[in-house]
Amino acid sequence: MKENKYKNGNARLSDRQLKRRTVVSFCFFIALTCAALLALIRIFSEPASADNVQPTLRNVLQGNERLFSKFYSKRRESKPFKKADADTAVRVNGDVGMDGELDTTWRLKVARAPGDTLIITLDDLKKLPKTEVVFDFKCVEGWSQVTWWGGVRFSDFIQKYNLVSQAGMNYVGMITPDGTYYVGNDMPSMLQPQTLLCYEVNGQPLPQDQGYPLRLIIPVKYGIKHLKRIGIMYFSNVKPKDYWAEQGYDYYAGL
Amino acid sequence: MKRIVEKHPLAIRWMHWINFPVLAMMIWSGLLIYWANDIYRVGFGDTTLLKFFPQSFYDTLKIDHKLAGGMALHFFFMWFFFGNGIIYVLYTWISGEWRYLLPNRRSFTEAWLVLLHDLHLRKTAPPQDKYNAAQRIAYSSIIVMGFGSIATGLAIYKPVQFGWLCALCGGYEFARILHFALTIGYVLFFVVHIVQVILAGWNNFRAMVTGFEVIKHAPAAPQLPAPEPVPTEQKATNEGE
Numbered sequence: 001m002k003e004n005k006y007k008n009g010n011a012r013l014s015d016r017q018l019k020r021r022t023v024v025s026f027c028f029f030i031a032l033t034c035a036a037l038l039a040l041i042r043i044f045s046e047p048a049s050a051d052n053v054q055p056t057l058r059n060v061l062q063g064n065e066r067l068f069s070k071f072y073s074k075r076r077e078s079k080p081f082k083k084a085d086a087d088t089a090v091r092v093n094g095d096v097g098m099d100g101e102l103d104t105t106w107r108l109k110v111a112r113a114p115g116d117t118l119i120i121t122l123d124d125l126k127k128l129p130k131t132e133v134v135f136d137f138k139c140v141e142g143w144s145q146v147t148w149w150g151g152v153r154f155s156d157f158i159q160k161y162n163l164v165s166q167a168g169m170n171y172v173g174m175i176t177p178d179g180t181y182y183v184g185n186d187m188p189s190m191l192q193p194q195t196l197l198c199y200e201v202n203g204q205p206l207p208q209d210q211g212y213p214l215r216l217i218i219p220v221k222y223g224i225k226h227l228k229r230i231g232i233m234y235f236s237n238v239k240p241k242d243y244w245a246e247q248g249y250d251y252y253a254g255l
Numbered sequence: 256m257k258r259i260v261e262k263h264p265l266a267i268r269w270m271h272w273i274n275f276p277v278l279a280m281m282i283w284s285g286l287l288i289y290w291a292n293d294i295y296r297v298g299f300g301d302t303t304l305l306k307f308f309p310q311s312f313y314d315t316l317k318i319d320h321k322l323a324g325g326m327a328l329h330f331f332f333m334w335f336f337f338g339n340g341i342i343y344v345l346y347t348w349i350s351g352e353w354r355y356l357l358p359n360r361r362s363f364t365e366a367w368l369v370l371l372h373d374l375h376l377r378k379t380a381p382p383q384d385k386y387n388a389a390q391r392i393a394y395s396s397i398i399v400m401g402f403g404s405i406a407t408g409l410a411i412y413k414p415v416q417f418g419w420l421c422a423l424c425g426g427y428e429f430a431r432i433l434h435f436a437l438t439i440g441y442v443l444f445f446v447v448h449i450v451q452v453i454l455a456g457w458n459n460f461r462a463m464v465t466g467f468e469v470i471k472h473a474p475a476a477p478q479l480p481a482p483e484p485v486p487t488e489q490k491a492t493n494e495g496e
Contacts, residue, residue, distance in 0.1 A: 011467075012256045018469070025465035029272070036276055043331075057327035064330055071416055078415045079422075136427055138414070141322065142292030144427055220415050248323030250330070255415045 052248030065252035072254065074192040078135040078219035086134050086148035090201055092209045093139060096243065097181025098229050106177065106213055108197075111234040112166060120161070122199060122213045128152045128160055133194045133217060138255060140222040140244075149217045150200035155191045166235040167191065173240025174216060177231030184240030185218060185225055189254060194219045197230070222253040258470040262385065262462040267352065270343045271463060277339060280332040282438055287325025290318050295435055307435070333408065340401045355385040357395055362388040373451075397444055400437050407434040 013021065046054040053061070108125070110118040131153040138144045158167045172190045175182040189195065198217040199206055206212040211228025218225055224244040234240070245251040263271075290313060297305040313319050347353045358366075361381075365388030371377035373389075380387060386394065410421040410430040424430035452460055462468040 010261060011259050013259050013467075014256055018257055018259070021467065022461060022465050029464045032272070040276065040280070053323065053327050057324075057331050060331045060334075061327055068413060068416065071413075073416070076415055076418060079418060136414075138427065139292075140326070142288065142431065143294075244323075248327065250326060255413060 048248070051246050061250045061252070065250070065254075068252070068254060069186070069188070072188055072220075074188055076220075077192070077194055078133075078255070081134040081136065081146045083132075083134055083148050085146050086202065087145050088202055090147050090210060091139075091143070091145055093141075093223065094228070095209065097176030097178055097227075098208070098211070099178065099180070102208070102212065102229065103177065106231075108214060108230060109232045110161070110163070111232065112163065118161060125152050125157075125197060125199065125214065129156055130200075131156070131193075131196060132200075133196060133219065135194065135219045137219075137226075138222055140224050140249065140253065148202050149196060149198045150203065151196040151198035151214075151217065153193060154195040154197055155193065157197055158191070163235075169235040170237045171235070171240050173232075173234045173236055174227045174230050175232040175234075176227065176229050179231075181227060181229075181243050182241055183216070183225050183227045183244075184236070184242045184251070185216075185221065186252070186254075189218060189220050192218075192220050220255050222255065224249060225253050259467045260470055261466055262468045263466050264350065264352065265466060266346050266350075267343075268463060268466060270339055270346070273335070273339050274343075277332055277335045278441060280328060281336050282441065284325045284328035284332065285438055286316070286318050287321040288329060289435065290320075290325075291322040295432070330412075336401075337405055340398075340405070344398065356391060358388065358391045362391050364388075366392050373454075393444065393447075397441075400440055400444075404434060404437045407431075407437065 043054065043056055046056055049055050049058065051058065106122070108120040108122075110120060112118055129152070130150055132148065132150045134146065134148040136144045137147045158164060167187060167190075170187055171184050172187060173182065173184045194217075196217040198211075198215050199213060201207070201210050206215060211230075214230045215228040216226050216230060239251060242251055244253075286308075289307075293307060295307040296303045297307075347356060365381040368377060368381050369387045369389040372380040406420060407424050407430045409417055410424040411427065411434060414421040414427050414430075421427055421430055424433060458469055458471070
């Protein structure tokens with residue numbers, strides 16, 4: 001039986017051999033511990049680049065993004081909820097880009113090409129078919145809340161305004177009217193059927209602090225990507241600048 | 256001459272020691288993330304017995320306002336935790352080491368006797384192989400917990416793309432609770448593990464570095480003639496934890 005091996009032992013060593021093996025093993029062990037410590041120190045002491053995260057960690061975040069983008073399917077939806085499950089006290093967590101009153105002449109500006117900007121009013125958008133989404137809104141901080149939103153499905157918007165060729169690009173960038181908050185989202189996530197150009201919450205027009213008159217709802221992303229008070233929308237093959245990615249967060253932020 | 260036994264294969268020792276800093280980094284970066292929404296507590300109604308975590312804890316360890324860095328670290332070290340764990344399971348399976356590790360039919364009753372023995376409430380411990388019954392249960396549980404951390408972690412990380420997994424973990428919020436609870440489990444395991452290693456002593460600890468353990472009280476040499484029938488149950492010599 002195998003068990004005897006553990007009672008009888010399976011080898012003999014002289015005291016000298018025993019000491020030698022112990023010392024050699026521990027030398028290796030200490031050397032490897034030091035190597036591991038140096039590797040950790042290197043990661044922690046590496047200066048952060050302009051986007052507030054160490055280049056090594058940013059590379060891994062981007063690697064994760066490439067890997068998980070491959071698995072992404074726009075057919076997978078954020079779990080739908082019933083309107084009755086939606087929280088009526090919708091949490092307000094960010095106000096960047098929303099200082100001051102909104103200009104009454106607000107229009108959505110869609111940059112189709114350099115020097116070719118489409119100007120769209122809120123009423124124009126409301127004429128398009130309305131889509132409602134009730135989902136578990138997830139904040140990068142860790143909380144989540146079931147909320148009910150209404151607006152124009154982004155893919156419908158693309159069709160109606162004949163932006164199909166622009167939608168062949170890799171990213172959509174959005175900027176608040178004052179230019180202080182900006183996000184970039186990859187096109188497959190933007191074209192996911194739950195992604196809305198949103199003008200309603202709980203069946204009512206968006207309040208100011210929820211991004212009146214128009215915000216982005218993109219359930220396959222963390223809340224940091226759901227830009228409030230959209231001013232400018234543009235299309236790009238390179239990553240548009242992103243406020244929270246510049247603060248050290250993952251650019252992709254995909255769920 | 257000393258009689259020794261080759262206790263821990265080199266691969267197991269490597270993976271054991273790699274796991275230590277990796278898990279430490281996962282727990283550390285996990286704390287940086289948890290801080291941003293630190294809602295868990297133990298209590299009933301409005302009474303909180305234990306808050307995760309008190310402000311002094313954050314202050315002492317300087318955990319506050321590092322969410323972005325915490326996430327970057329967590330999603331870096333997760334690959335090492337995952338890879339090391341997978342290789343460990345494959346190695347244990349293919350090498351046959353699982354025979355020493357998985358609990359068997361007797362383990363669950365014996366583990367109780369081991370516990371009583373370790374608490375000095377019982378003189379003898381049941382005879383054991385490489386690991387005693389309590390160790391078999393503990394070391395197998397920690398692997399199951401590792402799987403749990405990876406499953407709940409992935410459910411939280413990609414709750415839409417892995418919606419089925421998120422549902423399996425009881426939903427997004429519950430998956431987070433499980434992920435957190437498992438981490439508390441690792442910390443408790445670590446505390447008991449360290450205490451046991453200290454109590455077991457140098458011979459046992461050395462084995463995790465060198466691989467071999469010295470057999471202190473070898474049983475009677477088998478080549479001696481045995482005129483009397485051998486007792487069926489040998490007293491365990493408790494060769495180490």
